[in-house]
Amino acid sequence: MSTLLRIGARLIGFHGMNATLSAVLLLVMGCSRDSSSPSSNSATASDPATGKPTRSGPTPQPTGATPPGMVWIPGGEFTMGDNSAHAHMVEKPAHRVRVDGFWMDQTEVTNAQFREFVLATGYVSTAESIPKLEDIMSQVPPGTPPPPPETLVAGSMVFSPPARSVPLHRFDLWWHWTPAADWRHPNGPGSSIDDIDDHPVVHVSWDDAVAYTKWAGKELPTEAQWEFAARGGLDEKRFVWGNEPLSETKPRLNIWQGSFPVANTETDGYSRTAPVKSFAPNGFGLYEMAGNVWEWCSDWYRPDTYHLRAGQNLVVNPTGPESSFDPREPYAPKRVLRGGSFLCNDSYCSAYRPSARRGNSIDTGMSHMGFRCVMTQSAWNARTKNR
Numbered sequence: 375m376s377t378l379l380r381i382g383a384r385l386i387g388f389h390g391m392n393a394t395l396s397a398v399l400l401l402v403m404g405c406s407r408d409s410s411s412p413s414s415n416s417a418t419a420s421d422p423a424t425g426k427p428t429r430s431g432p433t434p435q436p437t438g439a440t441p442p443g444m445v446w447i448p449g450g451e452f453t454m455g456d457n458s459a460h461a462h463m464v465e466k467p468a469h470r471v472r473v474d475g476f477w478m479d480q481t482e483v484t485n486a487q488f489r490e491f492v493l494a495t496g497y498v499s500t501a502e503s504i505p506k507l508e509d510i511m512s513q514v515p516p517g518t519p520p521p522p523p524e525t526l527v528a529g530s531m532v533f534s535p536p537a538r539s540v541p542l543h544r545f546d547l548w549w550h551w552t553p554a555a556d557w558r559h560p561n562g563p564g565s566s567i568d569d570i571d572d573h574p575v576v577h578v579s580w581d582d583a584v585a586y587t588k589w590a591g592k593e594l595p596t597e598a599q600w601e602f603a604a605r606g607g608l609d610e611k612r613f614v615w616g617n618e619p620l621s622e623t624k625p626r627l628n629i630w631q632g633s634f635p636v637a638n639t640e641t642d643g644y645s646r647t648a649p650v651k652s653f654a655p656n657g658f659g660l661y662e663m664a665g666n667v668w669e670w671c672s673d674w675y676r677p678d679t680y681h682l683r684a685g686q687n688l689v690v691n692p693t694g695p696e697s698s699f700d701p702r703e704p705y706a707p708k709r710v711l712r713g714g715s716f717l718c719n720d721s722y723c724s725a726y727r728p729s730a731r732r733g734n735s736i737d738t739g740m741s742h743m744g745f746r747c748v749m750t751q752s753a754w755n756a757r758t759k760n761r
């Protein structure tokens with residue numbers, strides 16, 4: 375979702391915007407057929423500690439100290455994406471990918487961790503800053519009228535369930551641009567993060583997430599690293615725990631139960647975010663790789679990323695396309711989000727599957743979006759050496 379949408383349908387009206395974007399879509403789709411260079415989709419495999427080329431297969435866990443709160447993801451080959459009928463077009467075609475080993479946060483970054491970063495740096499998040507008119511207008515089709523000046527206030531997008539059933543394409547009916555909503559006030563004015571230190575931080579833009587990772591000496595995962603890690607060593611399975619279907623009586627993750635977006639039965643115990651480590655970890659010891667909050671990745675988003683890899687038998691350490699393009703919002707630069715959230719359910723997006731992927735405007739946080747970090751062994755070596 376872009377800054378245009380977060381300022382809301384106030385600009386040109388939801389249906390009017392769709393019509394405008396549809397016209398643009400037809401124009402730009404024609405261009406995208408010529409954009410087939412996969413040059414940035416692969417890189418030479420190298421050992422994270424030495425920089426030397428690696429063999430195929432898992433990378434053994436380095437000896438020595440372990441970064442606090444992180445686990446070693448051994449890397450190796452896997453099938454990225456999903457060709458089955460339940461997968462969306464953006465997850466196809468499935469293809470073979472290899473990633474080298476890396477460290478990954480066991481959990482989503484929490485409110486307590488993000489607070490530590492803000493206290494140390496004085497960082498002001500995107501949602502706490504007044505949006506710039508020029509930034510908004512750069513993300514909308516030419517000719518779009520500017521938003522009224524009074525709408526240019528600090529805030530973020532907050533989920534608020536509608537009173538009655540609504541068409542599932544009308545996300546403007548449950549997402550509301552809310553002044554003064556930010557990571558400290560996840561549900562807007564009057565809300566707080568008191569007593570939820572161990573919940574994932576939300577309302578973080580991609581820029582906010584990157585600022586945190588730099589302070590922490592870490593990085594955002596690539597989309598390939600994230601999916602490899604989420605699968606927990608189970609190749610070509612539908613869920614992070616295998617192929618066993620979801621259970622109402624034995625919930626494995628925090629999603630939406632009931633009729634989305636109106637009635638949440640909360641059989642998993644949570645209507646919004648859950649504390650990290652609320653559910654069993656996957657095969658690599660990672661928590662909430664499915665559900666709870668969406669997690670930012672480093673890659674630019676394109677729906678056709680996997681098509682751009684056609685003809686490559688094995689894609690090694692992919693870092694994504696050179697730029698983003700989403701025909702639904704062609705002017706908004708977007709990065710990848712993974713893992714689904716407490717709002718996902720089978721009838722809507724089922725995005726808690728490890729192959730599911732989505733793009734989001736880099737300057738927009740929402741109440742169901744967070745992140746976790748990765749770190750190379752060489753970065754960890756450098757930190758331990760300097761202590």
Ligand SMILES: [Ca+2]
Pocket residue numbers: 628629630631640642643644645646716
């Ligand atoms: Ca839930």
Ligand SMILES: [Ca+2]
Pocket residue numbers: 482662663664665666667668669713714
């Ligand atoms: Ca998650």
